[in-house]
Amino acid sequence: MITEHALLPVIAGREEEFEAAFEQARPIIASMPGFLSLSLSRSVETPSTYLLLVEWESIEDHTVGFRESPEYQQWRALLHRFYEPFPVVEHFNRVEQAR
Template sequence: MITEHAVLPVIPGQEEEFEAAFHQARTIIASMPGFISLSLSRSIESPNTYLLLVEWETLEDHTVGFRGSAEYQQWRDLLHRFYEPFPEVGHFDPVLPRKP
């Protein structure tokens, strides 16, 4: 399992519209092979900044399977217009479990 991490800088004033679009986009990513779970959190200090964490079975499930799919184009059409600047995405291997 790997965790995809992205800090999403949403254009100020578009947070409500972004959240509505993300609600739609969530069903797209959740249907992808290798998808495990997703969380989206909003910053308290900077309300136009969001933290996206997605768990995938493998790195390739995200980088090849999802990003190379027609579904990713739908995801992109729904969400990418909200970002300024475009977010950097990283991938992490777990070191400690969530709870023992």
């Protein structure tokens, strides 16, 4: 399993519009092969910054399967207009988890 991590710097004042667009975009990514789960969190200290965590079965499910799909173009059209600057996306392997 791979965790995609992205800090999303949303243009200040457009947070509500972004959250509404994300609700429309969520089913797109959730329908992709290899998708496991996602969470979107809003920063308390910097309310225009969001943390997106997406769990994939493999890195290729994200980088090839999703990013090279027609569905990604829909995702991009809904969300990319809100970012300034564009987010950096990284992938992580879980080392440890406590509950």
